[in-house]
Amino acid sequence: MHRVVIDGGTGGIGLATARALRARGVPLHLVGRDAGRLETAAAELGETGFPEGDVTDPGLCSRVAQEAGPRLGGLVYAIGTIQLAPAIRVNVVAPSLTRTPLAEAITRNQALASGIAAMHALQRLGEPEDGAALAAFLVSAEASYVTGQGIGVDGGCSSLRAKG
Numbered sequence: 001m002h003r004v005v006i007d008g009g010t011g012g013i014g015l016a017t018a019r020a021l022r023a024r025g026v027p028l029h030l031v032g033r034d035a036g037r038l039e040t041a042a043a044e045l046g047e048t049g050f051p052e053g054d055v056t057d058p059g060l061c062s063r064v065a066q067e068a069g070p071r072l073g074g075l076v077y078a079i080g081t082i083q084l085a086p087a088i089r090v091n092v093v094a095p096s097l098t099r100t101p102l103a104e105a106i107t108r109n110q111a112l113a114s115g116i117a118a119m120h121a122l123q124r125l126g127e128p129e130d131g132a133a134l135a136a137f138l139v140s141a142e143a144s145y146v147t148g149q150g151i152g153v154d155g156g157c158s159s160l161r162a163k164g
């Protein structure tokens with residue numbers, strides 16, 4: 001099975017995506033800057049470990065491609081263009097406010113979180129697993145005819161008006 005690289009793989013949505021892919025038996029390579037978080041994630045996922053990497057480092061892509069090995073098969077949190085087709089598919093997962101460390105400054109305020117949740121047709125905030133489920137599908141063979149798409153995982157807030 002092909003290996004999937006996850007930039008930001010130790011974060012809220014990235015780690016949830018890693019767990020969803022691991023549950024499908026997909027080998028993983030996580031990228032992040034904090035060695036301790038990478039080590040903890042590797043231990044949980046049953047991988048041998050991941051070296052630190054910063055996505056602003058121009059040499060990162062080639063280094064990760066080498067580290068991940070010849071069976072590299074997918075990339076989550078990638079930037080690309082349609083010119084990469086047909087070899088590479090590029091899709092974007094677009095979450096609304098999701099309960100992760102990034103959003104904690106907002107979500108820990110219960111009144112604020114409830115108010116924002118009420119602005120969504122589905123009346124709740126996102127969980128990391130919501131975006132992860134779509135990302136895991138998009139890098140799978142089941143999505144082999146899906147490219148160039150931006151898909152909202154946003155409780156309907158980009159397209160539906162909340163009731164009330």
Ligand SMILES: NC(=O)c1ccc[n+]([C@@H]2O[C@H](COP(=O)([O-])OP(=O)(O)OC[C@H]3O[C@@H](n4cnc5c(N)ncnc54)[C@H](OP(=O)(O)O)[C@@H]3O)[C@@H](O)[C@H]2O)c1
Nearest residue numbers: 008010011012013032033034054055097098100101102103
């Ligand atoms: N949470 C939301 O409400 C929300 C909504 C819309 C979009 N998003 C987007 O979804 C993505 C994931 O968000 P999240 O909420 O899961 O964030 P998060 O929990 O803060 O996780 C961010 C991840 O990115 C890594 N990272 C940050 N800067 C990096 C760098 N320069 N090089 C390599 N790794 C780096 C972090 O690890 P280290 O710090 O150890 O490097 C961590 O693994 C982000 O692009 C965010 O903008 C989130």
